[in-house]
Amino acid sequence: MTASAMTFPAPDRRALSDFRALAGRIDGNGPRYTSYPTADRFRNDPDLSLYHDALADSRADVPAPLSLYLHIPFCENICYYCGCNKIITRDHGRSARYVSYLGREMALVADRLGTRREVIQSHWGGGTPTFLDPDEMRRVMALLNEHFALTADGEHSIEIDPRRVDHARMALLAELGFNRVSLGVQDFDAEVQQAIHRIQPFDETRAVVDAARALGFRSVSLDLIYGLPHQTAARFGRTIGQVLALRPDRLSVYSYAHLPHVFKPQRRIDENALPPAGEKLDILVSTIERLTAEGYVYIGMDHFALPGDDLAVAQREGRLQRNFQGYSTHAGYDQVGLGISAIGAIAGRYVQNARTLDDYYGALDQGRLPLARGVAMNTDDHLRREIIGDLMCNGILDLPAIEARHGIDFSRAFSAELADLGRLSEDGLVQCEPGRITVTPLGRLLVRRVAMVFDRYLREDAARRADNGAQAANDGAQPIRIVPRYSRVV
Template sequence: MRDDLRARYGEERLPRYTSYPTAPQFSDAVGQEAYGQWLTSLPADAAASLYLHVPFCRSMCWYCGCHTTITRRDAPITDYLAVLRREIELVAERLASPLAVRHVHFGGGTPTIMEPYELLGLVVLMRQRFILDDTAEVAVEIDPRTLTPAMIAALREAGVNRASLGVQSFDPAVQRAINRVQSLEQTARAVEGLRAAGVRGINFDLIYGLPHQTVDSCIDTVRQGIELRPERFSVFGYAHVPSFKKHQRRIDEATLPDGEARYAQAEAMAEALMSVGYCRIGLDHYALPDDSMVKAQVEGALHRNFQGYTTDPSDILIGFGASAIGQLSQGYAQNEVVLGRYAERIQRGELATAKGYALTDDDRLRADLIERVMCDFRVDVGEICRRHETAPEIILQAIPKLRMLQDDGIVHLEGDVLSVNDNARFLVRSVASAFDAYLGFSGRTHSRVV
């Protein structure tokens, strides 16, 4: 990476653009009443996706940026799931008719921390309240260290066909520094059990930029992961925001790699994955050539939502659970983050919406531009502006960052088509940010570009 580009862009803290506008723009101007009206107005023939958040883990990983709670007891989990079930009922009651569902995602926390019968009960309830397509993608996030044979059997019965396994790093020194010791053997047993249960889509989550990480240790992690041949890898940069996530203060900042080292780690991992046949998808995903995500990228049908890159085309995402975010055509709605407040709201028969955002026409235009940049490294500004009945020059002339991006060789503009140059794709978030009308607020909560 050129020194001048690293100095100018590498230290920027920018959103990952899994939504636009991003969460710092949410406010209590959108509450349960607005969200309830949005749900009621959904057309009967709409296809939706569901996200269920299970905010519990057995131990805290110090790098974690998720909303989760540590518990050694099962009672808090059981109590929470009862509230979650009630929320599903409350949302379903506000729908004009049951919605078709083609994507379900269990996230956390550690969703598989619940008992197997509890997971099956949630799936039964969703089938009762929604029309769950027989070919639906049902995905779950898994901690291989706590996955049991009984849970694997439940995942099979529940129809789970995609699993995302947290790996992060196989380097023992890194694992100790982030409080997540996990052997290759534990991960291999989880993969073997899941595949025997019919889970054909397996993803490994890896992280670079962790304490004590080196290029060599990153490559070793990739090589060990490749031995298990998951269909996909996600490779994220560690976001160190100890003012926002206080447990990250346990990480010694002196052991964190700088921007140049982070870039070297990310590119080394990319090269190691592509050298054995994985295709690079967008900024940070990799998939085998026959994976549906590769097909979506080739066809220009790749999308982004709160789970990252996805083949899910639906603009209706209903979020359940504390801190869960839903997305409808009107905007975003986020539930109460604090478990107690979330439970109180649901037990009173209310929706748990704490804040959200109502989209404007300009937001929708910019969201489309940013999604295509993030997914395709290219955006036809003219075509998207015409679809939104806006002159492209209005957008292009209002981007003060555009000239700098062009002069630095990061993008080129041919007519109304903006493309990210191949050797600058790692700066795609910087390019996307040029279309962001709100950037500059709450940047402390965002991760570094490199």
């Protein structure tokens, strides 16, 4: 069976039971692998030639289409759980200036690309993109169409806050060419909403979903978060019941990462109200059971989709990939990032914009791209990105095919990794056969743990920790604990 013929069964009760037993022992903090190398490996203040060279190489790849991400950072309300790069303000005058600078950045990028490149996939994220007023949204879309060619049959999506849109605004989004919407929900429980400072009645969300369907949007996606204060399996189950009544095409069920030392708003969350680890695991397991029983395909990690959705179809056909929006059907194209903190993946380079408005505006005032961080992939990075992507998306490694494409002897190049996979095989996460490595139904629930085996940077971190510990022991000192540079939110 090839990857393109792979069909994933729903996680069964045995896999979920084994997952419950294993998760506490082997599932720890780790990257989500929306990129490889992961964003924490990007270098600060790289030479601007990194971005220029990436655009030049992409220019040589014409007529390949692009993927495009645009970041709108503004929000009127602070949600305590949020770890996004956002600006809380009720001053809508700030967005007018931002739109103007977005136009400058688009012009600089388009000029170096050399032609009005076709865009097959676009996504507006935030923040809250619908913070922009209707005229500003029209202006941004006009600028995009001036500098790029957004295809009518492409996938064009936007994140929306159901508390901030009505039927008229949904009609505007359809008029502008959006055909997919992603709605933040998190939880419909009133006490949970109060604790996270996000009051959002079910009827308000249902009105937006109904409007999207009436206006002909191709897909409606809902985002949930488990692990929030006051959540239990039973209470979250009631939210799942309400979600199922809306029957979204896609669902993302994210694990809340409580990192108040990194995200200051999380300091307002009562840690004593967070569900204990066992309850949080119960929430996840019961959610997977419920959604798959109701006909949703478990795509992987935190994504679910109806069988006819493009994500589910792509997975069945072996075309599923990952990018900075998670699982995707169009991740193989160069991705341009626009706006503060936006990340681009262009011609083997990752580039990330400045994270603050002052730095972003300052760079554009000087007529230069607002690059803040980035990295150029090497040959080993390309190989490992393919391996990690195959494991996380298609659940199978065809070793002869990888060897042929990259000119390697897999068993020799990855002897340490194969030894680690052997231990994961004993736990039932993978099956290692001649010429093939397959992720099991249990392994799909812990697929990030499987992918981490092939992360060279994590291996180097572990080796340094071991060396430091050995040196400390030789010196008669206590080993120093080195905190990993990655987390659940990377």
